[in-house]
Amino acid sequence: MTPARPATPAAVTVVGIGADGWEGLPGASRTALREAEVLIGAPRQLELLTAECAGERIAWPSPLRPAVPALLTAHSGRRIAVLASGDPMFYGIGRAVAEQAGAAPRVLPHPSSVSYAAARLGWPQEETEVVTLVGRPAARLAAALHEGRRLLVLGPDAAAPAAIAALLRDRGFGPSRMRVLEQLGGPAERVSAVTSADDWRDPPGDPLNLVAVECRRAPDALRLGAVPGLPDEAYEHDGQLTKRHVRAATLGALAPGPGELLWDIGGGSGSVAIEWMRTHPSCRAVTVERDPRRAERIARNAGRLGVPGLRVVTGAAPAALAGLPSPDAVFIGGGLTAPGLLDACWQALPDGGRLVANTVTLESEAVLAGGHRRYGGDLVRLAVAHAAPVGGFTGWRQAMPVTQWAVQKTSPKPDNLTGADR
Numbered sequence: 001m002t003p004a005r006p007a008t009p010a011a012v013t014v015v016g017i018g019a020d021g022w023e024g025l026p027g028a029s030r031t032a033l034r035e036a037e038v039l040i041g042a043p044r045q046l047e048l049l050t051a052e053c054a055g056e057r058i059a060w061p062s063p064l065r066p067a068v069p070a071l072l073t074a075h076s077g078r079r080i081a082v083l084a085s086g087d088p089m090f091y092g093i094g095r096a097v098a099e100q101a102g103a104a105p106r107v108l109p110h111p112s113s114v115s116y117a118a119a120r121l122g123w124p125q126e127e128t129e130v131v132t133l134v135g136r137p138a139a140r141l142a143a144a145l146h147e148g149r150r151l152l153v154l155g156p157d158a159a160a161p162a163a164i165a166a167l168l169r170d171r172g173f174g175p176s177r178m179r180v181l182e183q184l185g186g187p188a189e190r191v192s193a194v195t196s197a198d199d200w201r202d203p204p205g206d207p208l209n210l211v212a213v214e215c216r217r218a219p220d221a222l223r224l225g226a227v228p229g230l231p232d233e234a235y236e237h238d239g240q241l242t243k244r245h246v247r248a249a250t251l252g253a254l255a256p257g258p259g260e261l262l263w264d265i266g267g268g269s270g271s272v273a274i275e276w277m278r279t280h281p282s283c284r285a286v287t288v289e290r291d292p293r294r295a296e297r298i299a300r301n302a303g304r305l306g307v308p309g310l311r312v313v314t315g316a317a318p319a320a321l322a323g324l325p326s327p328d329a330v331f332i333g334g335g336l337t338a339p340g341l342l343d344a345c346w347q348a349l350p351d352g353g354r355l356v357a358n359t360v361t362l363e364s365e366a367v368l369a370g371g372h373r374r375y376g377g378d379l380v381r382l383a384v385a386h387a388a389p390v391g392g393f394t395g396w397r398q399a400m401p402v403t404q405w406a407v408q409k410t411s412p413k414p415d416n417l418t419g420a421d422r
Helices: 027-035 065-074 094-101 113-121 138-144 160-170 244-254 271-278 292-304 341-348 362-375
Strands: 012-017 038-041 056-059 080-085 106-108 129-132 150-154 177-182 209-214 261-265 284-289 311-314 329-332 354-359 378-382 385-390 393-398 402-408
Touching (some): 012 027, 012 094, 027 106, 065 094, 113 150, 113 177, 129 138, 244 329, 244 378, 244 402, 261 271, 261 341, 271 284, 271 292, 271 329, 284 292, 292 311, 354 362
Parallel strands (some): 012 080, 038 056, 038 080, 261 284, 261 329, 329 354
Antiparallel strands (some): 378 402, 385 393
């Protein structure tokens, strides 16, 4: 039996609906819902519709996103209306529907909870960061915590405000001011009084909530900036850590861009991959670490610093690279002398991809010199000295110099490294 074809974009309308229900919908949205033969939405959304909407009502199963293709396919050929909270294309189901339909469906938006919250608080939306924790780990909020920033945090359930307050306290932002806004735009709308995360004691309220946070850092909390080069103290490590100043130079050479993917090979403490991902919410990274204890430590560091989406692969490169998605950039922080590693990384890079490798040993330095001869790029030595006591005076204590090779792959593709170059 031939499976049914997916519903065509013209047959699918995504309708945004708010807590004000049917009364808050404009005429076009009401018409689309009246004419739909199939109505798909959350139970609470379907309950907001009147008897005028006579189509078959189907509640989303859990988990929701994987169910989208099957539901649209099952009702192919019928007029489908998908209900979404607020603006369907703003952290809403509209994206999943559009991806399945293969083209943009008809979308009828409603004001989002973020729009309502900004209006109630008097916060300019363009100066306010939105973080969603719906279907995502709460740890990702940590990357957005900076002194003085205003955040609107979309919570997944009634327990979200308490979880957010606990995370703020844990990350040194207990003095931050919080307000919970519930059922925005509807008759049951409620905005809580302002309180600090340190003093948060409110019981769970309505599951349809949003948390407004005015970030305030505790005086004794470690300050984490918005650019690469976080303090070494921000990381749990066993000594295998790309130190702060070298790390900043390394990220500068890697030049992360929005949406790009990094391979971090020889992850150590994960610092390069973590700070790559912190440069933009859409940046992705895979770190490869052969030591299981260090791999676990990398995952803890990633969660602590707000990028729990960092993928950690436990294994030795180059074998552990098999099957990984193609990178936009590669950083090699360890294992340079492993046979075939540099070849495998170079071959994996697309044209325009970047490769950066650091080393402190003569053996690995020889590998970098060979790569530089064949592929060009920049070969530099990074030296950092720190002021330290010398008796009753102060002198410079030199750290081990780091040799760094940075190169961008260009066409035509050169031959692989030869044994002589290794």
